[in-house]
Structure formats: C-alpha cells, structure tokens
Amino acid sequence: MDITHFSVEEILDPTNIIEGKRFEFLLDVEIDEDDELYMEAGIEIRVLIGQKDEEVRLVSYFIIEKAGNEYLDFALEDEEEAMILAFCKEQLIAEQQ
Secondary structure (H helix, E strand, C coil): CCEEEEEEECCCCCCCCCCEEEEEEEEEEECCCCCCCCCCCCEEHHHHHHEECCCEEEEEEEEECCCCEECCCCCCCHHHHHHHHHHHHHHHHHHHH
C-alpha cells in the first residue's frame, strides 16, 4: 500500500467534550492488484486521528471505494495501521512547525 495523495482538516468540537485535537485525513492509496483490498477504480481511507499533547493516536478509519463512494467492510493489517499512523503523525508535526 502506497499513499499517493492526502488532505487533512482539523475537526472542531464546539461542545469541548473531546480532550485534545482531532484531525480527519483523506488518503488516496495505491493497492497491489493481488491484495484483497484492490479495486480497479481505487480506494481512499478516511482516517480520524486524535492528538493530546505529544500523543498522536489512530481513533478510527473507514475504507471507501472511489467508484461508488461506498464504505468497504475491511480491516487493515496491524502493520498497515502503523504505517498510516506514522504518516499522519509526520504530517501533523510538519504542519505544526
């Protein structure tokens, strides 16, 4: 899995119920044809990231088929989740400097 494009937006909590900050990443990813996640039109992953002080964590994610804009019922492997978290953390650090 390779991340080809991304966008990020801070999610504001007007109720202040959530501690820390939340960010939504939209990741365009390229998947190998032999992977069960492979879709001809491609997929994107909507990732919710939480940040409190220096701690950054993956809150949840949704895998979306681009052609039909439909959510897919798949779970990422642990190493894929770790790779996505590392990518998002790197982007947040770069953005906050």
